[in-house]
Amino acid sequence: MSTTANKEERSLNFLEEIIEADLAAxxxxxxxxxxxxxxxxxxxxxxxxxxxxxxxxxxxxGGNTNLRFDDTxxxxxxxxxxxxxxxxxxxxxxxxxxxxYASDYFEQLYNMAITLIKKGLAYVDDSSSEAIAEQKGTPxxxxxxNEYADRSIEENLQLFAGMRAGKYKDGExxxxxxxxxxxxxxxxxxxxxxxxxxxxxxxTGDAWCxxxxxxxxxxxxxxxxxITHSICTLEFVPxxxxxxxLIEKLEIYPSHQYEFARRNLTYTVMSKRKLxxxxxxxxxxxxxxPRMPTISGMxxxxxxxESIREFCDRIGIAKRDNVVDISLLEFFVREDLNxxxxxxxxxxxxxxxxxxxxADADGEEILTSENNPxxxxxxxxxxxxxxxxxxxxxxxxxxxxKKYFRLAPGQMVRLKSAYIIKCEEVIKDAEGNVTELRCxxxxxxxxxSDTSGIHVKGTLHWVSVKHAITAExxxxxxxxxxxxxxxxxxxxxxxxxxxxxxxxxxAYAEPALKNAHFDERFQFVRKGYFVLDxxxxxxxxxxxxxxxxxxxxxxxx
RNA sequence: UGACCCAUGGUGUAAUGGUAACACUACUGAUUUUGGUUCAGUCAUUUAAGGUUCGAAUCCUUAUGGGUCAACCA
Numbered sequence: 001m002s003t004t005a006n007k008e009e010r011s012l013n014f015l016e017e018i019i020e021a022d023l024a025a026x027x028x029x030x031x032x033x034x035x036x037x038x039x040x041x042x043x044x045x046x047x048x049x050x051x052x053x054x055x056x057x058x059x060x061x062g063g064n065t066n067l068r069f070d071d072t073x074x075x076x077x078x079x080x081x082x083x084x085x086x087x088x089x090x091x092x093x094x095x096x097x098x099x100x101y102a103s104d105y106f107e108q109l110y111n112m113a114i115t116l117i118k119k120g121l122a123y124v125d126d127s128s129s130e131a132i133a134e135q136k137g138t139p140x141x142x143x144x145x146n147e148y149a150d151r152s153i154e155e156n157l158q159l160f161a162g163m164r165a166g167k168y169k170d171g172e173x174x175x176x177x178x179x180x181x182x183x184x185x186x187x188x189x190x191x192x193x194x195x196x197x198x199x200x201x202x203x204t205g206d207a208w209c210x211x212x213x214x215x216x217x218x219x220x221x222x223x224x225x226x227i228t229h230s231i232c233t234l235e236f237v238p239x240x241x242x243x244x245x246l247i248e249k250l251e252i253y254p255s256h257q258y259e260f261a262r263r264n265l266t267y268t269v270m271s272k273r274k275l276x277x278x279x280x281x282x283x284x285x286x287x288x289x290p291r292m293p294t295i296s297g298m299x300x301x302x303x304x305x306e307s308i309r310e311f312c313d314r315i316g317i318a319k320r321d322n323v324v325d326i327s328l329l330e331f332f333v334r335e336d337l338n339x340x341x342x343x344x345x346x347x348x349x350x351x352x353x354x355x356x357x358x359a360d361a362d363g364e365e366i367l368t369s370e371n372n373p374x375x376x377x378x379x380x381x382x383x384x385x386x387x388x389x390x391x392x393x394x395x396x397x398x399x400x401x402k403k404y405f406r407l408a409p410g411q412m413v414r415l416k417s418a419y420i421i422k423c424e425e426v427i428k429d430a431e432g433n434v435t436e437l438r439c440x441x442x443x444x445x446x447x448x449s450d451t452s453g454i455h456v457k458g459t460l461h462w463v464s465v466k467h468a469i470t471a472e473x474x475x476x477x478x479x480x481x482x483x484x485x486x487x488x489x490x491x492x493x494x495x496x497x498x499x500x501x502x503x504x505x506x507a508y509a510e511p512a513l514k515n516a517h518f519d520e521r522f523q524f525v526r527k528g529y530f531v532l533d534x535x536x537x538x539x540x541x542x543x544x545x546x547x548x549x550x551x552x553x554x555x556x557x
Numbered sequence: 558u559g560a561c562c563c564a565u566g567g568u569g570u571a572a573u574g575g576u577a578a579c580a581c582u583a584c585u586g587a588u589u590u591u592g593g594u595u596c597a598g599u600c601a602u603u604u605a606a607g608g609u610u611c612g613a614a615u616c617c618u619u620a621u622g623g624g625u626c627a628a629c630c631a
Contacts, residue, residue: 318569
């Protein structure tokens with residue numbers, strides 16, 4: 001089956017244009033990209049964009065993508081994160097060519113530093129970090145060099161070796177590049193290349209006590225791996241000048257850096273620091289809390305890798321700041337889930353309906369219903385029907401507004417895959433709460449063999465009282481009350497939505513749901529899409545709501 | 558007060574000097590045994606002002622607005 005005929009013509013994004021031009025000019029035979037996470041936190045939707053971009057580009061144009069952990073800061077990094085990151089990338093559906101670590105290059109990086117020293121382009125500075133900051137000047141004021149910049153090459157070589165040998169304490173000395181203290185680009189004002197940290201590294205252990213800074217690790221690692229297109233986010237634009245300077249002075253493979261605007265989503269935050277706060281301060285249950293915009297959270301929430309990939313592709317890439325409406329993401333999950341989710345009926349807040357004319361009191365029968373009307377090969381399932389059923393409390397109104405298609409006194413509705421019923425009597429308790437609805441059914445209206453000739457506008461989901469099983473259902477709403485918590489006054493946590501989690505301890509479900517598997521997706525008819533949560537046990541099932549169905553009905557409209 | 562990046566509907570992207578397109582949202586209407594799905598339709602003089610040109614969202618100038626940069630983080 002070919003879909004090329006109606007495949008939408010999509011224009012190239014600016015990175016694809018650059019790559020096609022490079023390829024056309026014969027600059028490269030094949031391209032090489034990399035995804036360079038720092039193993040100090042879990043991956044989130046922002047990373048998903050970068051993953052889809054980097055892996056997507058090499059998939060499209062031929063080439064490979066490396067997974068490279070940017071592990072140059074031992075105090076914040078951990079192997080736990082390495083494993084979660086690898087797991088998330090695989091789950092998204094991508095394969096890296098090589099699993100690499102910046103720490104693999106420590107020896108080479110050290111030698112590159114020596115090269116720079118020998119060229120008179122780097123020096124050891126004994127100043128305190130405060131002094132260095134002070135001497136750097138400000139964006140509007142040039143910096144000035146101190147006396148350490150005049151050290152001889154021999155002295156620098158000896159001092160740098162001493163740094164590596166552990167002769168100095170943390171912060172006592174740093175290695176700096178000798179560039180230009182009056183550059184309008186602050187990063188070019190003799191940037192730090194190495195700092196001393198007597199810390200245990202998750203991979204190199206205690207082999208090193210000096211670690212390269214980002215600027216002296218990232219570009220060099222790119223070069224070592226012969227990355228052709230090194231793609232990063234906009235805040236690294238000013239780093240490009242230094243990136244190129246180092247490659248030029250070191251005379252190594254000329255990788256090139258390109259920047260795109262990171263993706264933001266409405267009603268959430270997308271920085272590792274803020275997400276870490278939410279976890280540490282227990283505003284959420286963990287990194288994989290279904291309300292988190294982390295890959296692991298979204299996976300647990302029931303998002304599919306296909307829908308996330310589609311979202312990243314279709315949203316495109318550019319260089320301007322943006323906040324993508326969460327409804328766009330939700331559209332892509334619905335689109336995907338609508339095609340694959342098994343339909344099941346679950347009543348969250350029940351009200352009992354007694355069908356007074358249904359056979360004798362013990363009467364029941366087995367009905368069948370399609371698993372998915374969108375999938376002709378989806379098969380059917382059996383649903384027990386009886387004279388006592390539950391319907392959703394909100395599906396009944398004693399005094400309905402005009403155009404209310406659900407149940408009301410004297411009004412008729414279709415029970416999905418069953419019969420048409422008519423509400424004859426409303427039974428209430430002393431407080432006036434509806435406790436039971438007495439209805440009659442139309443025997444000739446049986447689903448599939450309806451000869452009643454009656455047409456009703458509303459169809460309700462239901463479940464037989466005596467056959468129902470119970471399950472816990474967790475419904476999620478946006479984590480924040482405002483579109484962009486980070487740009488709001490005060491602390492972003494002030495805008496946390498207190499009602500982002502609603503738990504239904506015992507929802508009533510049709511028996512077919514008993515065989516639910518973790519890899520299955522469900523649509524609870526008229527409710528939304530759900531997935532089994534890892535908190536499920538033999539004593540009870542727990543379902544997470546991935547996303548609700550679109551609701552076209554507005555009361556009082 | 559400096560340097561750099563950016564500016565197209567409510568949102569995200571297109572239009573590569575030839576008369577604003579696609580998707581989402583929202584709103585109409587049709588279909589429907591899910592108020593879902595599907596289908597049809599509606600919603601922008603491209604931040605502003607000048608300039609170049611037969612012709613400008615696109616090129617130039619200025620203004621305005623937003624973002625980034627003064628971590629021994631990445």
